[in-house]
Amino acid sequence: MGTLTYVVFLLVSSLSGYVFGRVKYKEALLLAMGYAVASFGSLGFQLSTSLPLYFASSALMGVSVGMVETFEPSLMSKIYLREGEGMGILSAFRSFGLFTGNLVMGFLYSFHLAYWYAFLVSLVAFLVMLASSQKS
Helix, strand or coil: CHHHHHHHHHHHHHHHHHHHCCCCCCHHHHHHHHHHHHHHHHHHHHHCCCHHHHHHHHHHHHHHHHHHHHHHHHHHHHHCCCCCHHHHHHHHHHHHHHHHHHHHHHHHHCCCCHHHHHHHHHHHHHHHHHHHHHHC
């Protein structure tokens, strides 16, 4: 089941990344929406009671990753105009986030709270990006 869930995630994330890579709309707003989709995908994992809901949550996370992985680098390249600076900063923060996020998720998993944490963090990221996209 884990492998099939991962296949669903990878298929949806690659297809959505391709589709969103062609969208020419407000990138900050679309990035915010990607975080919102991640929060609902995480909530779906937490509340899943059946296999179809679990796969739907995996697909939602795939859409989220397709959006976030498309729009984060694009926005960074527009914010930091010196070549390589923005991507280096983005990579550093992503690495730090992956490291600390996995530690926290691993700890909270034993208390069945990991996906609540992911839901709340994604929701906060959505709200921050939504507020910043309204200013631009």
